[in-house]
Amino acid sequence: MGRLVSFDEMMKPEGRHRAVYAQIQKWLDQAPRELLASRRAQAEMMFRRIGITFAVYGDKEASERLIPFDLIPRMIARSEWTRLETGLIQRVRALNMFLSDIYNKQEILKAGTIPADIILTNPHFRPLMAGWHVPHDIYIQIAGIDIVRLDANDFYVLEDNVRTPSGVSYMLENREVMMRLLPELYAQHQVAPVENYTDSLLASLRSIVPHKSGHNANIVVLTPGQYNSAYYEHSFLADKLGVELVEGRDLFVRDDVVYMNTTRGPQRVDVIYRRIDDDYLDPQCFRADSTLGVPGLMRAYRAGNVALANAVGTGIADDKAIYTYMPEIIRFYLGEEAILKNVPTWRCRERDSLSYVLENLPDLVVKEVNGSGGYGMLIGPHASRQEIADFAQKLKQDPANFIAQPTLNLSTCPTAFDDGVQPRHVDLRPFVLSGSDGIRIVPGGLTRVALKEGSLVVNSSQGGGTKDTWVIDDMLLEE
Amino acid sequence: MLARTADNLYWLARYMERADFIARILEATLRLEALPKDYGGSEPEWESSLDAVGVLEAYRQIYPSVTGPSAVDFLAFDHRNFSSIRNCINSARSNARAVRTALTRETWEAINSAWLELQRFESIHAQKGYFDRETLARFLDFAKKTSLDADGSAYRTMLRNDVYWFQRLGLYVERADNTARILDMKYHVLFPESDQIKGTRDYFQWTTMLRAVSALTAYHWVYRDQVKPWQVAELLILRPEMPRSLISSYSNIVRFSGQIARAYGQQGPTQELAKDVLTRLESLPIRDIFASGLHEFVTHFIDDTNKLGHTISTQYLLS
Numbered sequence: 144m145g146r147l148v149s150f151d152e153m154m155k156p157e158g159r160h161r162a163v164y165a166q167i168q169k170w171l172d173q174a175p176r177e178l179l180a181s182r183r184a185q186a187e188m189m190f191r192r193i194g195i196t197f198a199v200y201g202d203k204e205a206s207e208r209l210i211p212f213d214l215i216p217r218m219i220a221r222s223e224w225t226r227l228e229t230g231l232i233q234r235v236r237a238l239n240m241f242l243s244d245i246y247n248k249q250e251i252l253k254a255g256t257i258p259a260d261i262i263l264t265n266p267h268f269r270p271l272m273a274g275w276h277v278p279h280d281i282y283i284q285i286a287g288i289d290i291v292r293l294d295a296n297d298f299y300v301l302e303d304n305v306r307t308p309s310g311v312s313y314m315l316e317n318r319e320v321m322m323r324l325l326p327e328l329y330a331q332h333q334v335a336p337v338e339n340y341t342d343s344l345l346a347s348l349r350s351i352v353p354h355k356s357g358h359n360a361n362i363v364v365l366t367p368g369q370y371n372s373a374y375y376e377h378s379f380l381a382d383k384l385g386v387e388l389v390e391g392r393d394l395f396v397r398d399d400v401v402y403m404n405t406t407r408g409p410q411r412v413d414v415i416y417r418r419i420d421d422d423y424l425d426p427q428c429f430r431a432d433s434t435l436g437v438p439g440l441m442r443a444y445r446a447g448n449v450a451l452a453n454a455v456g457t458g459i460a461d462d463k464a465i466y467t468y469m470p471e472i473i474r475f476y477l478g479e480e481a482i483l484k485n486v487p488t489w490r491c492r493e494r495d496s497l498s499y500v501l502e503n504l505p506d507l508v509v510k511e512v513n514g515s516g517g518y519g520m521l522i523g524p525h526a527s528r529q530e531i532a533d534f535a536q537k538l539k540q541d542p543a544n545f546i547a548q549p550t551l552n553l554s555t556c557p558t559a560f561d562d563g564v565q566p567r568h569v570d571l572r573p574f575v576l577s578g579s580d581g582i583r584i585v586p587g588g589l590t591r592v593a594l595k596e597g598s599l600v601v602n603s604s605q606g607g608g609t610k611d612t613w614v615i616d617d618m619l620l621e622e
Numbered sequence: 623m624l625a626r627t628a629d630n631l632y633w634l635a636r637y638m639e640r641a642d643f644i645a646r647i648l649e650a651t652l653r654l655e656a657l658p659k660d661y662g663g664s665e666p667e668w669e670s671s672l673d674a675v676g677v678l679e680a681y682r683q684i685y686p687s688v689t690g691p692s693a694v695d696f697l698a699f700d701h702r703n704f705s706s707i708r709n710c711i712n713s714a715r716s717n718a719r720a721v722r723t724a725l726t727r728e729t730w731e732a733i734n735s736a737w738l739e740l741q742r743f744e745s746i747h748a749q750k751g752y753f754d755r756e757t758l759a760r761f762l763d764f765a766k767k768t769s770l771d772a773d774g775s776a777y778r779t780m781l782r783n784d785v786y787w788f789q790r791l792g793l794y795v796e797r798a799d800n801t802a803r804i805l806d807m808k809y810h811v812l813f814p815e816s817d818q819i820k821g822t823r824d825y826f827q828w829t830t831m832l833r834a835v836s837a838l839t840a841y842h843w844v845y846r847d848q849v850k851p852w853q854v855a856e857l858l859i860l861r862p863e864m865p866r867s868l869i870s871s872y873s874n875i876v877r878f879s880g881q882i883a884r885a886y887g888q889q890g891p892t893q894e895l896a897k898d899v900l901t902r903l904e905s906l907p908i909r910d911i912f913a914s915g916l917h918e919f920v921t922h923f924i925d926d927t928n929k930l931g932h933t934i935s936t937q938y939l940l941s
Contacts, residue, residue: 326652333658384842385846
């Protein structure tokens, strides 16, 4: 990896810091190493006390692990953020229009902009969703768009997460912990707040209530339960929203209406913020062995008696094969050029691309189109000869299942370790909320950091950590 | 019981509650101040916070202008401020010491160990003449925990007799006054017409109020709705399930003053006034309060609570 020189978000090549990091640089220069170490220990204690842990599947020893937290905030200037925000709004609008179209008129297929078989043979395409519109025609209420920087100018979309993106509780708790741990540094920066995220989420969920009785509508968060890796986040969100955290067994469907069992008898449920995958939602329609879901839920959904956030079948929009068509999708529905760039991607389903990819495997990152969480991918430059050969076999057997991208030279940010501060690769997941009354985004998002030296994998399941993300006013930078 | 003993018990509880309130106001204002300007962060917040605690005039006698750092220190630790957190804890402890035998050991130790801990903060403060932000955060945590400990020990260990009732009376009179002062300081951002999402600025004003009475999460559980100004007002004034609301404070005042009256076999002006205020709160829907003017309502309420304080003093505490 030594041959790549990454864009460092703090230090310019000539050794001067970028303006947005001025105060951070000063603080790092002055803060004694022991202070950083003691703050790190304090941070860990605070996260333990809050209970913000996650489970790693197959890791019995550590069933409640902390995601490592890095103290040094990731800085973004307001002008940069505004550009990013505009691009995110554009992208999520197009994604929503795409889903509404794909499940109804399919004009984009008729126009030949996207090959129909990519959609129609895709396991994430849900025929049950075809031929009707979800309440208010909003399919993606909550999106987590993964953004990377490769240089000082552009933001690139690495992937769109529009099924049940997680991580927002880390964004919110990281901020609370930073305010406590480094109050002086925090106060110097006048950081744009993120604390109104849950209020915005509530407003978005309220805006999609399927019937008229808006004010008394019941919203719930549906969790697979406390053994799920993101359970902390589910409980955190339900608490902040002031809504019940339910499991499938708390809900039932009668006459196509969803109810929850309460001490006052059955109460009607109008909006379900579900953190359960499509496959497990309703054993009558999807996996029959699912005990996490609610029998009859899809009937109630299709009868228009309940709204689901996100809608069923959104997986078709964050498929990595569809991703490659995002510039065309944005142009098709909005008549605009995409503000956020796509990472250059080879579709292995196309013969020329496949042969290029096979020839260049040691330099490429190859991903399964339906994979997530950093599993099932090949990172060419880090793979052994044998691993590459094995992967080439897999690729040849089912090329349509893969896409390939150049090894991205992700930007780096200063990160604190016991032996000092070192640059590490980062990405950014801003959360985009869509309601019938518009799109809401709090400034910033979750910065994920690959803690291993040279590593480009930021996923928490693969040793990644998180940072707080500070959006600060440009006028502060001029001083 | 000696009138003087009742006086100590009553004020012990008031000072403890006030220390907690000032700590929350400080935290909420620091949070607001750290926001970017277009989200409402600015120094004028300190003026209204000093005003809410009732010490703006005292502050002006010492400092020519209101600045963040001097306001923080004045509220937290200045010995010249009668109501600084430091003085509140000192006053609570000296009241407790005067009635040491009336308190359970647990209650006394909660207050006395807080006072000992305060000495440690004294020496840190003496070194620099102020607290840095991190020490301040620890100090505010300490203040809140002190009130929790004192309150919890009393609740768990004290006999339910007039010793306990006078403490509770003090706590709820102080609490009613504190919540009303927050409303007084922010009434102008609570007009119903600010219903339209006017911008994020007001949002952070509302959440600051809710934080100051530790009710931000409670708000969502009560209303299952976004933060809206008239609901914030209703929560703080009229919701009986909200422990710091005016109505909840007054139903406790009525309850504990009633117990004193029953034990002593005599009702008086305290009970009468407390019941009057509670009855009015119970019969007023929030829209009537807005219709006749929130500011007038709050001002009137603060006057009544002051009057109640005087009445309690005259009826029970002054020998």
